[in-house]
Amino acid sequence: MNKVxxxxxxxxxxxxxxxxxxxxxxxxxxxxxxxxxxxLVFELFTRxxxxxxxxxxxxxxxxxxxxxxFAITIGAMGAQIAILWxxxxxxxxxxxxxxxxxxxxxxxxxxxxxVGLLLNKMKGQEMIGSMIMGYFANGLYQLLFLFIFGNIIxxxxxxxxxxGSTGVANxxxxxxxxxxxxxxxxxxxxxxxxxxxxxxxxxxxxxxxMYLYKKDKTKKPFALAxxxxxxxxxxxxxxxxxxxxxxxxxxxxxxLIGLLCLFNYVIMKTRLGQQFRAVGQxxxxxNAAGINVxxxxxxxxxxxxxxxxxxxxxxxxxxxSFQTYGAHEQVGLYAGAAILVGGxxxxxxxxxxxxxxxVLFHTLFIVAPAAGKNLLGDAAIGEYFRVFISxxxxxxxxxxxxxxxxxxxxxxxxxxxxxxxxx
Amino acid sequence: xxxxxxxxxxxxxxxxxxNAVLNDVSLKVKSGEIHALLGENxxxxxxxxxxxxxxxxxxxxxxxxxxxxxxxEKQNISSPHDAMLKGIGMVxxxxxxxxxFTITENIKLNREVSKPNIISKLIGKDLEILDMATMEQDARxxxxxxxxxxxxxxxxKGLPVGYMQFVEIAREIDKEGIKLLVFDEPTAVLTExxxxxxxxVMKSIAExxxxxxxxxxRLDEVMNACDSVTVLRDGKLVKSMPTNETSIINIxxxxxxxxxxxxxxxxxxxxxxxxxxxxxxxxxxVSMPGERVRGLNLEVMEGEILGIGGLAGxxxxxxxxxxxxxxxxxxxxxxxxxKLPLNNAKEVLKQGVAMVSEDRRGVGLLLDESxxxxxxxxxxxxxxxxxxxxxxxxxxxxxxxxYKLANDFIKQLDIRCTSAAQHTGTLSGGNQQKxxxxxxxxxxxxFLFVSEPTRGIDIGAKRLVLETLTKLNRKLGMTIVMVSSxxxxxxxxADRIAVVSEGVVVDILSPEAxxxxxxxxMSGIKPGSIEGGNSNEN
Numbered sequence: 001m002n003k004v005x006x007x008x009x010x011x012x013x014x015x016x017x018x019x020x021x022x023x024x025x026x027x028x029x030x031x032x033x034x035x036x037x038x039x040l041v042f043e044l045f046t047r048x049x050x051x052x053x054x055x056x057x058x059x060x061x062x063x064x065x066x067x068x069x070f071a072i073t074i075g076a077m078g079a080q081i082a083i084l085w086x087x088x089x090x091x092x093x094x095x096x097x098x099x100x101x102x103x104x105x106x107x108x109x110x111x112x113x114x115v116g117l118l119l120n121k122m123k124g125q126e127m128i129g130s131m132i133m134g135y136f137a138n139g140l141y142q143l144l145f146l147f148i149f150g151n152i153i154x155x156x157x158x159x160x161x162x163x164g165s166t167g168v169a170n171x172x173x174x175x176x177x178x179x180x181x182x183x184x185x186x187x188x189x190x191x192x193x194x195x196x197x198x199x200x201x202x203x204x205x206x207x208x209x210m211y212l213y214k215k216d217k218t219k220k221p222f223a224l225a226x227x228x229x230x231x232x233x234x235x236x237x238x239x240x241x242x243x244x245x246x247x248x249x250x251x252x253x254x255x256l257i258g259l260l261c262l263f264n265y266v267i268m269k270t271r272l273g274q275q276f277r278a279v280g281q282x283x284x285x286x287n288a289a290g291i292n293v294x295x296x297x298x299x300x301x302x303x304x305x306x307x308x309x310x311x312x313x314x315x316x317x318x319x320x321s322f323q324t325y326g327a328h329e330q331v332g333l334y335a336g337a338a339i340l341v342g343g344x345x346x347x348x349x350x351x352x353x354x355x356x357x358x359v360l361f362h363t364l365f366i367v368a369p370a371a372g373k374n375l376l377g378d379a380a381i382g383e384y385f386r387v388f389i390s391x392x393x394x395x396x397x398x399x400x401x402x403x404x405x406x407x408x409x410x411x412x413x414x415x416x417x418x419x420x421x422x423x
Numbered sequence: 424x425x426x427x428x429x430x431x432x433x434x435x436x437x438x439x440x441x442n443a444v445l446n447d448v449s450l451k452v453k454s455g456e457i458h459a460l461l462g463e464n465x466x467x468x469x470x471x472x473x474x475x476x477x478x479x480x481x482x483x484x485x486x487x488x489x490x491x492x493x494x495x496e497k498q499n500i501s502s503p504h505d506a507m508l509k510g511i512g513m514v515x516x517x518x519x520x521x522x523x524f525t526i527t528e529n530i531k532l533n534r535e536v537s538k539p540n541i542i543s544k545l546i547g548k549d550l551e552i553l554d555m556a557t558m559e560q561d562a563r564x565x566x567x568x569x570x571x572x573x574x575x576x577x578x579x580k581g582l583p584v585g586y587m588q589f590v591e592i593a594r595e596i597d598k599e600g601i602k603l604l605v606f607d608e609p610t611a612v613l614t615e616x617x618x619x620x621x622x623x624v625m626k627s628i629a630e631x632x633x634x635x636x637x638x639x640x641r642l643d644e645v646m647n648a649c650d651s652v653t654v655l656r657d658g659k660l661v662k663s664m665p666t667n668e669t670s671i672i673n674i675x676x677x678x679x680x681x682x683x684x685x686x687x688x689x690x691x692x693x694x695x696x697x698x699x700x701x702x703x704x705x706x707x708x709v710s711m712p713g714e715r716v717r718g719l720n721l722e723v724m725e726g727e728i729l730g731i732g733g734l735a736g737x738x739x740x741x742x743x744x745x746x747x748x749x750x751x752x753x754x755x756x757x758x759x760x761x762k763l764p765l766n767n768a769k770e771v772l773k774q775g776v777a778m779v780s781e782d783r784r785g786v787g788l789l790l791d792e793s794x795x796x797x798x799x800x801x802x803x804x805x806x807x808x809x810x811x812x813x814x815x816x817x818x819x820x821x822x823x824x825x826y827k828l829a830n831d832f833i834k835q836l837d838i839r840c841t842s843a844a845q846h847t848g849t850l851s852g853g854n855q856q857k858x859x860x861x862x863x864x865x866x867x868x869x870f871l872f873v874s875e876p877t878r879g880i881d882i883g884a885k886r887l888v889l890e891t892l893t894k895l896n897r898k899l900g901m902t903i904v905m906v907s908s909x910x911x912x913x914x915x916x917a918d919r920i921a922v923v924s925e926g927v928v929v930d931i932l933s934p935e936a937x938x939x940x941x942x943x944x945m946s947g948i949k950p951g952s953i954e955g956g957n958s959n960e961n
Contacts, residue, residue: 271537272549278532281521288519289533290504 017400018393019343022360026367033370040366042246047362048355049253050318054311055335055354056260057304059344060267061126064300065280067346068339068394070332071115071130071301074137075308077328078108082309083180083316084149084168088157090178097183097317104309111137112305116298123283127346127398134332145324173321181320185250192244195254196235200228253314260307261351276300280347308335330390337361337390340397347401364389426495429454429602429634430475430511435489437470437481444470445487448660450636450653452603457625457635459645459666461678462655463945464735464908468638471655472605476506476513493602510602512595514609518587522580527555527562529579530594536561565593569624585617589624596628604628605636610644611736611925622648640734640924642671642946656680675942679910688915690897696918699759701725701870701902707754708926709738709745716741716752717926723870723904725759728896730917730934731906734945738926739906740781743872747771747778749786758870772805777868779859781875781906783852787859790848794840795829797847797858802828802865832861836891853884860891871895874906889916910941 013020030040054072061069082103086096115133122129149155150166159176162169175181190198207221207228234240267273275296278286283293312331316322339349342357365386372381430452437445445467452458462468473481474491477500481487491498493509500506520529536558537543537551562575571589579587588609595604606625610618625648629635637649645652646666654661654677661677702723709716716738723729733739745752748768756763764770780786789797799820802808809824829843836857840850847858856876863871873892877885893916895901907913913920914934921931922944930944943949 266552267550269552270543270550271535271553274528274535274553275533275549278521278524281523285519285521286533288503288515290507291533 016343018341018396019356019360022341022364026360026363029364029367029371032374033367034374035367035370037243038245040363041243043366044359044362045247045249046318047366048358049250049257050315051311051335051338051362052257052355052358053260053314054308054331055338055358056257056264056351057307057311058335058339059264059349059351059354060276061300061304062339062344062346062349063268063280064276064297065283065347066119066297066300067127068332068336069130069301069304069308070127070336071112071119071133071137072304072308072311072335073134073328073332074111074115075104075108075305076312076331077137077141078111078305079104079309079312079316080141080172080322080324080328081107081144083172083174083313083322084145084160086180087160087172087174087178088155090157091180092178093180094183094187096178096180097313100180100313101310104313105306108306108309109302112302113298115305116301119301120294120297131332138329141328142325168324170324171321172324174317175320179320180317183317184252184256184314185318187250187252189248189250192247192249193235193241195249195251196231200232203228203231253318256310256314261355264351272296272299333390333394334361337393340393345401345404346397426492428452428492429494430636431490431492431495432471432475433490433492435471435474435487435491437474437487439484444658445474446658448489448655448658449663451663452634452636453650454602454634455629455632456650457629457637457648459637459639459649459652460655461639461642461645461652461674463678465657466655466678467658468655470658472513472607472636472638475500475511475605476503477501478503507598510598510600511605512598512601512603513605514588514591514595514607516607516609516611518591520579520587520590523578525576525578526566526573526582526590526593527559527575529590530562530565530575530597531558532594534598561597562593565597566590568596568627569593570620585613588613588617588621592621592624592628596633601633603634603636605638607638608640608736609637610639610641618644640737640946642674642943643948645674646671654678671948672939672943675946676937676939677942678945679938679942690893692897696724696726699725701727701759702763702904703755703757703760704742704746705755705757707742707745707752707756709741709750709752711738711741711744711750714738714741714744715926716745718754719923719927721921721928723902724918725902726896726900727918728892728903728905728916730913730920731904731923732908732910732913732920732941732945733923733929735908737924737945739923740874741926742923743778743874743904743906744780747776747872749780769805772801772866775867775869776872777801777863777866777870778872779856779863779874779876781878783855783859783879787862788847788855791846793829793844794833794838794847794850794858795825795843798829798832798861798865799825801862805866828865829861832864836861837887851884852880853887856880856884856888857891860888864895869902871901871903872906873903875908876905877907877909877912885912892916 054076057072057075058068061067079100082100085103086100091099115130118133119126119129146167149168150161155161155168159173160169161167173179204225207224210216210224211221268277275286275291278289278291279293279296286296287293308331312328316327338357338361339354340357341361342353342355344350344353344357368385369379369381369383372385373379428451430450432448432450435445435448436443448467448471450460450471460468460471474487479502482501491500493511498509500509500511521532524532536554537548538554539551543550559575566573566575566589569589569592571586571593573582573586579590582590595601609621613621622644625635625637637645639645649666651663651665652669652674653663654674656678661680700722704719704721707716707719713736719738719742731739731742741750744750746756746763746765748766748771752765754765756765758774758776761774763774763776784790789800792800799809803810803820809821809828810819826843832838833840833843838854838857838861840854847855850858860873860876876888876892880888889912892903892905896903905913905917917934919931920934921928922941923929924945924947929947930940930949932940932944
């Protein structure tokens with residue numbers, strides 16, 4: 001039984017094939033794109049602030065064994081309904097954002113509950129189920145926005161209505177004076193070096209807490225403090241100053257992202273988190289232990305849908321406007337692809353994988369059009385690339401999952417055979 | 424609260440539809456005793472345990488008659504979770520463990536120790552943070568109690584199979600207020616020394632006053648470990664007695680019990696068998712889940728009907744499936760002296776070995792196809808018969824020849840149908856089985872495997888199927904290996920019966936051998952190996 005764990009490079013490469021491919025692809029495209037690194041970093045920070053929250057919202061259902069929750073699209077619809085009302089009432093700025101969030105939580109919560117009920121009826125088919133439900137909900141959403149709003153529920157704000165007709169306008173503009181554009185960014189933006197100092201300070205505080213109060217005598221607190229010091233040192237280097245010269249960090253957005261990471265981490269330490277993990281790994285065993293499997297799955301989907309709704313709010317307030325009938329459509333696809341690129345599978349995911357996935361996925365989207373233009377004379381190539389890559393990554397993750405499942409079964413069978421041979 | 428019995432199940436009866444699976448069965452277990460529950464497949468052991476655990480399958484099929492008493496008080500056990508709360512635990516045969524969890528997490532699954540915090544006080548217990556340190560201490564204690572030194576942080580994933588069994592036990596005894604533990608075939612996956620350790624762990628658990636119900640097929644373990652024995656047969660209670668008032672042979676006899684009349688009787692042989700070996704099997708391993716074969720050796724004589732008996736899950740079904748290439752197999756198989764390739768279904772069929780599968784509706788038949796197509800299918804695919812050749816490469820089915828073949832078989836085997844064009848999905852079980860046989864025969868096999876041919880068909884159809892098999896054997900001299908859980912059927916038509924237990928042939932018996940011999944062989948003991956016991960007394 002004492003298998004020596006070998007440092008198997010081939011194994012590592014195989015397990016992280018998608019991520020490694022992406023890193024290479026990103027570097028190659030960056031070289032051909034001719035873009036400044038400072039521009040890339042600037043763009044990257046903006047895009048991560050928009051998108052990371054939604055990608056992080058996918059983690060819990062993955063751990064609960066339900067795969068990628070493509071029904072986060074429906075959470076995004078909930079957020080858009082909330083925004084419509086906030087615009088109708090004309091509540092501006094951060095107050096408007098808070099109100100929209102307060103509305104999103106119950107709306108997305110109910111949507112998530114409905115989705116969860118249905119997914120419990122189709123165990124093992126959650127991914128395709130949630131995807132189709134997204135399309136189905138899109139139809140209802142159109143009915144709501146084109147017919148019910150404006151006709152049955154009147155809208156008084158003329159900017160929200162299609163001119164000369166009824167129904168909600170194609171584009172909702174959040175940048176008017178009663179809009180909520182940059183509600184979070186306007187709370188304060190800081191320079192990257194200041195952000196590094198704050199982050200380093202927090203890390204050192206945590207390290208001190210671990211060492212002094214938790215009596216953690218391992219190397220962990222020292223490693224943490226060491227990394228903090230290193231970060232500060234790096235922030236003084238000219239390369240850092242050059243690369244991060246254009247970046248301004250919206251504090252509130254990144255605090256929210258950090259809080260969500262913390263939430264994902266802490267919830268896994270609770271009884272509920274243990275239930276997510278147990279249900280994810282084996283519904284049968286969890287059930288035999290008296291865990292109400294359906295309830296746990298329902299909670300996972302509700303949490304994910306609500307978080308996705310908040311994520312969509314953050315996205316939209318940063319963009320400043322959105323396509324009423326299209327902004328939610330690709331949310332599930334891109335978020336799913338991003339988390340897979342970060343090394344997650346449909347059976348396991350972490351905060352780190354979600355964030356890494358965000359970075360790689362968006363890096364490619366920033367550099368690919370420029371690289372496409374330089375190499376092939378057409379920037380649109382990059383756009384084709386984006387769609388092709390998203391679907392491709394998801395398909396590949398599914399194939400790899402199926403492949404690993406078969407392999408696991410085989411090794412289990414040979415394990416049993418070995419055991420019986422010994423007997 | 425000092426009732427004599429921890430558990431009393433009184434006069435339990437249970438029907439699934441019209442089918443009575445338990446009839447007036449009682450089971451009484453004292454605290455601190457190890458009580459063996461024995462019986463062949465279908466004797467009603469698992470139904471009885473399902474009732475004890477309040478499994479949904481019982482409630483969904485109309486409940487049961489009789490009463491369950493725990494410590495002398497009448498109880499209504501509504502679900503497995505309820506059973507757990509009432510102090511009844513189960514050590515499962517197939518492990519109820521989560522591979523990606525540590526041993527601690529598995530032992531404490533859904534019984535985690537946790538500390539309240541502000542949020543959990545507002546929202547609920549689910550948000551309490553786990554107290555891993557306490558959980559680990561508890562797990563350590565439980566592991567020590569079962570004599571396991573392995574680190575409680577280890578993931579279950581990498582553990583040897585035997586260890587998982589002990590983790591299951593540790594989990595059960597970690598539960599507070601546990602009164603009764605059911606062990607379902609716990610030694611089946613263990614090595615000999617692990618099994619011995621398990622028995623001693625069971626004894627030490629019993630010494631603490633916990634009662635144990637021990638379901639097993641190994642009679643020597645029963646004699647070694649148990650205080651009393653309850654034997655079931657065909658859903659009825661045969662006998663309940665203290666172990667020291669009986670013997671292993673007596674128990675074996677009680678388990679088997681001969682049915683009053685034979686289902687069918689094979690006619691006497693008119694000629695002697697040639698004495699040639701038709702098939703020689705050496706060290707065959709088959710990885711068929713739930714029916715594993717583990718190094719089986721067997722010789723089949725030309726022209727005989729060889730019966731293969733044994734309990735479910737012991738590997739008797741794995742034998743034909745492995746040789747036919749349906750499940751991965753290793754070893755050496757020779758057909759009439761010529762080596763037979765393994766894991767190559769088509770080649771095996773070509774060599775003249777055919778099989779009637781136990782999975783009639785799954786593997787055996789194309790339910791949405793006509794009888795004619797079903798019968799001809801293998802012959803077309805394997806032997807290239809009943810085809811027109813066009814231009815040398817493309818070929819078309821010769822419908823007329825196929826229907827002629829089908830009509831011949833319909834007459835020969837007396838398949839009741841409207842015509843050869845009828846879909847097999849609409850036939851009765853017995854007639855479906857005949858179509859399966861016809862399909863195997865359409866290959867002109869030299870050697871025929873028949874696996875559980877009478878499963879799920881009525882008694883009249885059973886007789887016809889068995890008669891068909893004997894006819895094939897006597898008239899055409901076809902060598903037949905028939906695998907069946909119904910010992911009576913094997914005894915009625917087979918020349919010899921090989922009994923399989925734990926993946927190997929324990930013994931080859933004559934159909935006239937005693938019940939006790941068969942009972943012992945099924946529990947893995949070769950008759951005659953018991954000192955002082957005369958196993959031939961009838």
